[in-house]
Amino acid sequence: DFLHALNEVRPAFGVDSDELESYLTMPLIDYGPPFAQILKSIRMMSDMVRHSDVTPLVSVLIHGEPGTGKTAIAAHMARESGFPYIKVISPEHYVGMSESVKVNKIAKVFHDAYRTPLSVVILDDIERMLEYVRIGPRFSNPILQALIVLLKQRPPKGKKLLVLCTTSSKALLEELSMVTAFDTAIHIPALSEPKYIEKVLQSLEYYDSTVLESVVSSFRGNIAMKKLILAAEMALQAKGQDPSTTLVQELLARIREFEL
Amino acid sequence: DFLHALNEVRPAFGVDSDELESYLTMPLIDYGPPFAQILKSIRMMSDMVRHSDVTPLVSVLIHGEPGTGKTAIAAHMARESGFPYIKVISPEHYVGMSESVKVNKIAKVFHDAYRTPLSVVILDDIERMLEYVRIGPRFSNPILQALIVLLKQRPPKGKKLLVLCTTSSKALLEELSMVTAFDTAIHIPALSEPKYIEKVLQSLEYYDSTVLESVVSSFRGNIAMKKLILAAEMALQAKGQDPSTTLVQELLARIREFEL
Amino acid sequence: DFLHALNEVRPAFGVDSDELESYLTMPLIDYGPPFAQILKSIRMMSDMVRHSDVTPLVSVLIHGEPGTGKTAIAAHMARESGFPYIKVISPEHYVGMSESVKVNKIAKVFHDAYRTPLSVVILDDIERMLEYVRIGPRFSNPILQALIVLLKQRPPKGKKLLVLCTTSSKALLEELSMVTAFDTAIHIPALSEPKYIEKVLQSLEYYDSTVLESVVSSFRGNIAMKKLILAAEMALQAKGQDPSTTLVQELLARIREFEL
Amino acid sequence: DFLHALNEVRPAFGVDSDELESYLTMPLIDYGPPFAQILKSIRMMSDMVRHSDVTPLVSVLIHGEPGTGKTAIAAHMARESGFPYIKVISPEHYVGMSESVKVNKIAKVFHDAYRTPLSVVILDDIERMLEYVRIGPRFSNPILQALIVLLKQRPPKGKKLLVLCTTSSKALLEELSMVTAFDTAIHIPALSEPKYIEKVLQSLEYYDSTVLESVVSSFRGNIAMKKLILAAEMALQAKGQDPSTTLVQELLARIREFEL
Amino acid sequence: DFLHALNEVRPAFGVDSDELESYLTMPLIDYGPPFAQILKSIRMMSDMVRHSDVTPLVSVLIHGEPGTGKTAIAAHMARESGFPYIKVISPEHYVGMSESVKVNKIAKVFHDAYRTPLSVVILDDIERMLEYVRIGPRFSNPILQALIVLLKQRPPKGKKLLVLCTTSSKALLEELSMVTAFDTAIHIPALSEPKYIEKVLQSLEYYDSTVLESVVSSFRGNIAMKKLILAAEMALQAKGQDPSTTLVQELLARIREFEL
Amino acid sequence: DFLHALNEVRPAFGVDSDELESYLTMPLIDYGPPFAQILKSIRMMSDMVRHSDVTPLVSVLIHGEPGTGKTAIAAHMARESGFPYIKVISPEHYVGMSESVKVNKIAKVFHDAYRTPLSVVILDDIERMLEYVRIGPRFSNPILQALIVLLKQRPPKGKKLLVLCTTSSKALLEELSMVTAFDTAIHIPALSEPKYIEKVLQSLEYYDSTVLESVVSSFRGNIAMKKLILAAEMALQAKGQDPSTTLVQELLARIREFEL
């Protein structure tokens, strides 16, 4: 029980390193200028928190289609900041808890942050944290209210906090009057150019350049990073089981299935 | 009590063999190419989980009209996988439990899976697990939210998990924004060709070929596997009680009653 | 307390004889062919349960207007089956219980059945069990969900179960997506022919044939069995108190009041 | 505590005499034929319960505009029956209780009745018992469901029960699918004829015949019994305080204010 | 604790004098005939309760725009009655209580009244007691139901009760089917005539007659008593701080701001 | 525990100085006449409370777009009053509490105020206190009801209370019928004139006059005080990281992004 309690207490301070790593099992692929621009924008916010006394709290909304890489980018930027307190609030840790327990657990992460000079809080997948479902719509109003308040609450004198939140639907947050609680919003786009797709497939090192060229010359459309990686994997598997098909056929079929 | 506790603990690890057998009391009938294709598609997913490190989690949505054989197929493929951890989440075991107990019981199945290198979780009859009813609609949002999170949660490093879910209504899951939580979806069709129906009736061995021919030549329509088997049974019973009728008449009457 | 406990336990196994009798205080009146046909159809299902191994579970929906005799017929057929386990789930025993207690009590009846080779469960007046009311509509979703699951749950190997359910509104069960949980549905009609009404009144032995003839020749319409019996009773009482009226007048007045 | 317990138990059996008297502080005024006819109809039901074995349960719905005398008539007829068990279920005794306590208290009244050969249960002001309010509408579904079941539940062999229910809105009970639970319905009209109004005012003995004549010749309309009595009282009071007005003027003014 | 208990018990009987005084910190201003007429009407009801045995319970609805003086008038008339039991039910004493505690506290006030020969219960600000809000609308149905029942419940033999209720919206009570629970309704109008406004300002003694004349000759409209007093106060304060304005200007500006 | 209790009790009386300071980390910028007028209006209310006996309670609604400075102004005026009891009710202290705890905590602040001769209560961000969300809309009715009652409840004799409430949406409070609970309303506008914006930027001392002139001559629109300060900060940071841009460009870009 003592060990268990210890375990409970440990991650309250310091850095959720294991968790950050779990979102970054592969290095981020630099597929081109939009990616560089995203990193730069978030880095600017992180620097402002570090250096300015007038803005001790900056909250950033990272939004984009499912699987575009929001969580990986938030984790990457948090790690890069080198801040001494980095904590992840993710729906996976809140499964099966009551609304009030969730609210208190979320508030605790913020209140712990207020005790460190420099902190990052990642609030991953807001719609899941809110238990949002389109029908109704239904969502947890206590959690929503707590988040709006916490996102606006200035840390005490001398403490600084960067909040990185991810969501698949900025429109939904507008519907919930939550967007005004953020200082700024950054969009993570799907892969929209053939050359970006080519770059990603290249760096996976599964396919030779002729396959890549065929695929890239045949597909015009958007696909999310996570789906493109899955498509590459599935095509390999399918080809392995069925000699009558080609890698190009299989890969194109999956990419088209996953097109946004 | 000790034995009872033991019993409670036992199925947490290992394979729910009894349960799988209960869904497979008769061998699956190979009625033709669509059936073979279904098995092949699911097998590919199961192989990808086994072999790829990039996709340690694959979730498959098995959908089709009531009685088409979704549960039997999921059970068959799970057994075929030979994975050391196979667990069934089925509404039958959750009757009368509170929402929060259900969520915790479901989460436990997944968390136990994370402790085995290779696992299959069958999530049978999602709409019943969600306590969904069209009027309202009403459903358990805590269960829905937990499922969406669990279906996307990557197992820890080195662990792999295949999730097979069945539902009678993919449209309903779309309404609940749950479809995007699946990596792929496989459709189980009703029996739509006379020759498929003939094959099934043949393998039941109740009727001689003249009866089969008459029935098959008179019926054009779709019928679910489970209903066809019930129709065959009822016709036999009705004929047994009423000498003034013929097997063909009785069988056709039932099949038409059950036509989709 | 011991006796009380005993009493509580006793009806879990065996036959709810007292309860069956209470629904059958008068012998069923054989008013003609539709009645015989109803009994035959239910008997066929009961035989199929008894004899087939492929269909160890058969669930029958007995539906018809209020007072047409659904409960009496279900009780009659259960008794006739001679099965060693016959249990009645009726709203009268559930008044004032919480939803969860109801669900557990219902589930217990089914689970007890799974321990006997041959069982009948009568589920009387589904809309009352569901606490259904048109406005809203409101109903107990936990009870609905439990019923759908229990109606489809196959008994363990070697056990067989016939479920007889009654409802005044099949349409309502369709609205609740509950009809697909039944294997078959049997309609109990109101008395629709003069000769059926005559037969019923005759067997009550309150009126001589001239009264019957007058009534039967004047009334064209449908009336439920229970209402016809009540009308006959009320007419007798009214005539007894008022010499200025005739039995025919009184009887016709009541029958018309109760016409469907 | 013993006395208190005794007190609690006492009214369970026997007759709620005090309560009946409180509804009958003045003798019912026989204002003419409709009144006689109402008493006769209810008396017939009460006799049928007493004498017939086929109808051991009769439930009567007494409905009419507010203040027409429903409660007084039900109390009067219950007392007249001379049955050994007469119990009143009235919203006044249920203020501030939870739904489940109410349901159990109501059910207890019926279950106690089943232990006496001849019983009357008065269920006064159903819409208040149901906590009904037009907006929504809102009402207690557990109470509604319990009432529907209890109104249809046959007493055990050899026991007989008359249920007298009052409501100001039969239409509302139809909306709630509750009307079919009654065997018959009796309407209590407002006072609709000048001669009925005259009869009532006469029997109050406040006014001389010239006042009565003036009033009766000037007013054409409906008024509820209770309101007419209140009007007579208020006119007297007003005249007493203001010499510049006449009794006729005051009485007419009040009657018109209260006209339905 | 003993003292506390005593304190809890003390106001149950007797007169809530402090509370009445708090609503009557200034003497009521006799601004003209409508005021006199209101007092006379309520006094008549109070006398009827005192003198008649046929109407031991009279409930009066006092309604009018916000701030017109309803509470002050109810308090004044209660005090004037000289009844030995006068109790105020006011939302201020119910803040933060649960619905069921509120209902029981309200019921207690009535039940205590039934033990005194002559009682007044003031039920102040019904919409607040009901926790009514237009959106939805939402309100406490348990409190509504309790109030309707308590407003109609006759005191026991020999006890008499006058109920004075205030509301800013009779229409709302009609929506809630609550108006029929009252025996009579009295309207408190806003100040609608220049001479009434003049009379009120005069009696405040802040302004000389020239100011009054200017104001009264310039304003045609309705204003509530409470707002007129506030306007007079604010104009004085504003003038005191700003020498460049006149009292007439300031007073007119406030009165116009508060016009109904 | 004793210390903890002490700590709990301490802020009940006296002044929430730390909290007031936290809202006033920078001195208020006097950007021109509208600002002076706002302070004057609130000061008049505060003086009226101090000096008049007829208005011992004055409640002021301070409303304006997000970030216009409502909270800072309320804090400033409360501090300026010099009243011995100044207490802040702010959503930050209520995160994760149940509705009933919130209501009681709010009521306590008011009841403590009634024990001091001169008090200010700041009720900050009413929509957050009400847990309001547009969808539905949903909000805490118990908190709403308590606030309406507390805002109108007169302090006991000899005690005086000024209530300053802030909200971003007066329209919303009208929807909730809450506006009539206030004695007066004061609007805090966004910065709408170039010269006001210039004044604010000047006082920040980040930019030289040529930058200010360029910005002010290019922008016509409204911006909230808080956003203008954030824009100034972000432009500085952006320019610091990117030599290819100018301060004027960066500042204008942010101001336009934040324009109302």
Ligand SMILES: Nc1ncnc2c1ncn2[C@@H]1O[C@H](COP(=O)(O)OP(=O)(O)OP(=O)(O)O)[C@@H](O)[C@H]1O
């Ligand atoms: N440049 C990149 N940016 C983001 N992710 C990348 C990049 N390159 C590779 N990835 C990989 O792509 C995946 C992106 O998935 P991630 O879960 O971060 O997306 P997401 O937008 O958060 O998805 P969801 O909407 O489901 O939450 C990760 O596995 C990550 O390692």
Ligand SMILES: Nc1ncnc2c1ncn2[C@@H]1O[C@H](COP(=O)(O)OP(=O)(O)OP(=O)(O)O)[C@@H](O)[C@H]1O
């Ligand atoms: N080729 C087949 N595929 C599937 N089921 C088969 C096949 N051949 C025979 N069966 C039998 O058909 C029945 C199919 O029923 P099953 O419960 O699996 O259907 P389901 O689609 O899950 O139904 P439901 O929609 O009610 O959940 C089983 O009894 C199974 O043994």
Ligand SMILES: Nc1ncnc2c1ncn2[C@@H]1O[C@H](COP(=O)(O)OP(=O)(O)OP(=O)(O)O)[C@@H](O)[C@H]1O
């Ligand atoms: N042939 C018959 N079929 C059914 N009931 C009959 C028949 N003959 C007589 N009865 C009598 O008619 C009555 C039918 O009432 P029963 O309660 O069974 O109807 P029900 O359809 O279940 O009514 P409800 O809709 O109110 O539940 C019983 O008293 C039964 O004894």
Ligand SMILES: Nc1ncnc2c1ncn2[C@@H]1O[C@H](COP(=O)(O)OP(=O)(O)OP(=O)(O)O)[C@@H](O)[C@H]1O
């Ligand atoms: N002939 C009569 N019938 C009924 N009530 C009468 C008659 N004569 C006098 N009364 C008196 O009229 C009053 C009728 O009031 P009662 O409360 O019974 O009406 P109600 O219809 O139940 O009213 P509510 O709709 O408010 O419940 C009683 O005081 C009763 O004593």
Ligand SMILES: Nc1ncnc2c1ncn2[C@@H]1O[C@H](COP(=O)(O)OP(=O)(O)OP(=O)(O)O)[C@@H](O)[C@H]1O
């Ligand atoms: N003639 C009068 N009638 C009523 N109130 C008067 C009169 N003269 C002066 N007053 C004063 O006017 C004020 C009326 O306020 P009161 O709270 O009674 O109004 P209300 O209608 O109950 O308001 P609300 O709608 O807010 O409940 C009181 O302070 C009262 O002392």
Ligand SMILES: Nc1ncnc2c1ncn2[C@@H]1O[C@H](COP(=O)(O)OP(=O)(O)OP(=O)(O)O)[C@@H](O)[C@H]1O
């Ligand atoms: N003249 C001024 N008036 C108000 N605030 C000013 C002024 N000058 C500078 N400020 C600063 O501007 C900021 C205003 O923010 P504040 O939180 O008070 O706004 P708000 O309207 O309450 O915002 P929100 O709508 O988010 O509650 C504060 O940091 C305050 O110090």
Ligand SMILES: [Mg+2]
């Ligand atoms: Mg993510």
Ligand SMILES: [Mg+2]
């Ligand atoms: Mg299935």
Ligand SMILES: [Mg+2]
């Ligand atoms: Mg029945």
Ligand SMILES: [Mg+2]
């Ligand atoms: Mg009544």
Ligand SMILES: [Mg+2]
């Ligand atoms: Mg008032």
Ligand SMILES: [Mg+2]
């Ligand atoms: Mg603010």
